[in-house]
Amino acid sequence: MRYDLIIFDNDGVLVDSEPISNTILAAYLTELGHPTSYEDSLRDYMGAAVHRVHDLVMERTGRSLPADFDDTLHARVFAAFERELVPVAGVPEVLEGLRSEDIAYCVASSGSHERIRVGHRKTGLDRWFPDEIIFSAQDVGRGKPAPDLFLHAAERMGVDPSRCAVVEDSPLGLAAARAAGMDVYAFTAMTPAAQLAPASGHFSKMPELRALLGQRDGDRSTHR
Structure with a gap:
């Protein structure tokens, strides 16, 4: 070696986990008014910490994500992990x-x-x-x-x-x-x-x- x-x-x-988490992230961002496809999520966020999501949304739209964004995202992802x-x-x-x-x-x-x-x-x-x-x-x-x-x-x-x-x-x-x-x-x-x-x-x-x-x-x- x-x-x-x-x-x-x-x-x-x-x-x-990437198919699971990026499907959920794309859907949640879209729900919040930031249209995001699964492919967009893979391209922009795969391998990154969640602060990158906040940074890119702010950079592109001038809008902040909700204060509870991280907690809600993690809860949805963890629930899916338990299933899949x-x-x-x-x-x-x-x-x-x-x-x-x-x-x-x-x-x-x-x-x-x-x-x-x-x-x-x-x-x-x-x-x-x-x-x-x-x-x-x-x-x-x-x-x-x-x-x-x-x-x-x-x-x-x-x-x-x-x-x-x-x-x-x-x-x-x-x-x-x-x-x-x-x-x-x-x-x-x-x-x-x-x-x-x-x-x-x-x-x-x-x-x-x-x-x-x-x-x-x-x-x-x-x-x-």
Whole structure:
């Protein structure tokens, strides 16, 4: 293994939450008078912390979202998670492989700690992620695409950024990982590889990740 720490994004990488959360976000924004399609939500907000929604709506319309926007959005998303959320196929096997080889890993997500834990409890991934290896944009001043969250995770895990690999599925997350000086492997199950072009490698099915992580610098290949 080339790396001392594997940092996973959460939504869309560990748990299959992006279709659920972006459907709800688009519908809620539309309900509030900000017409938003599912595709719009994926383009503008996938991989971002909720403050980006406030920022873009204000920038585009000059109007603030309601004071209870975050609470209402989270309540709707969490209720849907309880009904529908599943882990991304192949994730438990990847985590089992890392653990068996004693390779450190953690999660660094734009979502809140509560969102991460709700999703992990529902999908059974909580057995792989104790509190001390869960990092959220809540922990830092700036979320993705700033590098702060990934650098915070590396520092807390005691690993130099150059020895970290990030697993991401959004352009914002990829930009954050590169800004942190980390290699980043792009999961293309939902985002076309062309939108994640600067990644160290691409893969569309989770079992392909282990081979990519183990390759030497000159031997990386791309799986689509």
